Amino acid sequence: MRALALLLACLASIAAPATAQQAMPPAPYAYTQLEDPALEAEARELMLTLRCLKCQSQSIADSDAPMAGDMRHQVRTRLLAGQQPGEIRAWLVDRYGDYVSYSPEVSETTWPLFAVPVLLLLLVGVVLLRRLGRQASGGEVT
Amino acid sequence: MKRLLFFIPLALFLFLAGLFAFQLTQPKDEFVRSTMVGKPLPDFELDPAAPGLAGASREDFTTGQPKLLNIWASWCVPCVAEAPQLEALEAQGVDIIGVAIRDRPEDVARFLERYGNPYSRIGADEISEVQLEIGSSGVPETFVIDGEGVIRYQHIGDIRVDDVPRLLEELEKAS
Numbered sequence: 001m002r003a004l005a006l007l008l009a010c011l012a013s014i015a016a017p018a019t020a021q022q023a024m025p026p027a028p029y030a031y032t033q034l035e036d037p038a039l040e041a042e043a044r045e046l047m048l049t050l051r052c053l054k055c056q057s058q059s060i061a062d063s064d065a066p067m068a069g070d071m072r073h074q075v076r077t078r079l080l081a082g083q084q085p086g087e088i089r090a091w092l093v094d095r096y097g098d099y100v101s102y103s104p105e106v107s108e109t110t111w112p113l114f115a116v117p118v119l120l121l122l123l124v125g126v127v128l129l130r131r132l133g134r135q136a137s138g139g140e141v142t
Numbered sequence: 143m144k145r146l147l148f149f150i151p152l153a154l155f156l157f158l159a160g161l162f163a164f165q166l167t168q169p170k171d172e173f174v175r176s177t178m179v180g181k182p183l184p185d186f187e188l189d190p191a192a193p194g195l196a197g198a199s200r201e202d203f204t205t206g207q208p209k210l211l212n213i214w215a216s217w218c219v220p221c222v223a224e225a226p227q228l229e230a231l232e233a234q235g236v237d238i239i240g241v242a243i244r245d246r247p248e249d250v251a252r253f254l255e256r257y258g259n260p261y262s263r264i265g266a267d268e269i270s271e272v273q274l275e276i277g278s279s280g281v282p283e284t285f286v287i288d289g290e291g292v293i294r295y296q297h298i299g300d301i302r303v304d305d306v307p308r309l310l311e312e313l314e315k316a317s
Contacts, residue, residue, distance in 0.1 A: 070274065096176070
C-alpha cells in the first residue's frame with residue numbers, strides 16, 4: 001500500500017510539468033467551433049493541412065498540444081475577420097516556411113515534385129507510342 | 143545493349159537505397175526555424191505578466207538600442223536552466239524583454255522570486271499570439287532585435303553558458 005502511494009507520488013511529480021502549461025484556459029476558439037457551419041468547414045479543411053509545430057507529424061486539427069490550440073484559435077478568428085484560407089496559410093508560411101503547410105505550393109525548392117510526374121507520364125507515352133507503332137506496322141510481335 | 147538496359151532498374155534501386163540509408167544516418171534538425179529573421183518585428187501590445195511588472199509592446203524595441211526578446215514560461219523546465227545565463231547577460235548591460243507564454247500571474251511572480259528577474263519588462267501572451275507572429279515554435283527561444291525593431295537572430299532552446307558570447311556578438315552586430 002505504501003509502495004503504491006509512493007509510486008503515485010512519483011507519477012504525480014512527473015505529470016506536474018506537463019499539465020502546468022495547461023493551467024491557463026485554452027484560447028477561446030481552440031476547442032470551440034465557429035457558429036457559421038460553412039465557415040467552420042473552411043476552418044477545418046485549413047486546419048487539417050497545417051502542421052502542428054510542437055508535434056510535427058500531426059496537423060493542428062489532430063493535435064491536442066496547447067500550441068496547436070492557439071493556432072486553431074488564429075485560424076478561426078482570422079476566418080471570422082473575413083480573411084481567406086489562402087491568406088492565413090500564407091501568413092503562417094511567412095513565419096515558419098513551407099514546412100508548416102501540408103499542402104505543397106510550387107516554389108524554387110518544390111517544383112521537381114510537380115515536374116517529375118509529368119515527365120514520367122510523357123516518357124511512358126513516348127515508349128507506349130513507339131511500341132504500338134511498331135506493332136501496327138507489322139514489325140516484331142512479342 | 144539490351145542486357146545493359148536490364149540493369150537500369152537495379153542501379154536505380156541501389157541508388158535510392160543508398161540515398162535513404164545515408165539520409166537515415168543524418169541527424170535530424172527537429173526545430174522549425176523562424177523565417178522572420180531579417181524582417182521587422184510585427185506590431186503587438188501585451189499586458190504585464192504579473193502585478194508590479196511593465197508590459198511589452200513593439201515600441202519597446204524601437205529605442206535605437208538592440209535588445210533581447212525572450213520567449214519563456216514559468217512552467218517550462220529549460221527556462222529554469224537558462225535563468226543564470228539571462229542574469230549574466232543582464233549583468234553585462236543587455237536589456238531583456240520577456241514574453242510569458244500561457245502563464246498565470248502568480249506562477250510568473252513565483253518563478254521570478256525563485257530564479258531572479260533579469261527582465262526589464264514582461265508581457266503576458268496568453269494565447270501565443272506574439273509567439274506565432276514572430277515564428278517561434280517553442281519555449282524558450284531568444285531573439286536579437288536591433289534598435290529599429292528588426293529581428294536579427296534567433297536562438298532556439300535554452301541559453302547555455304557557451305551560447306552567451308554568441309548572443310553578445312549578435313547584439314554587437316545589431317547595434
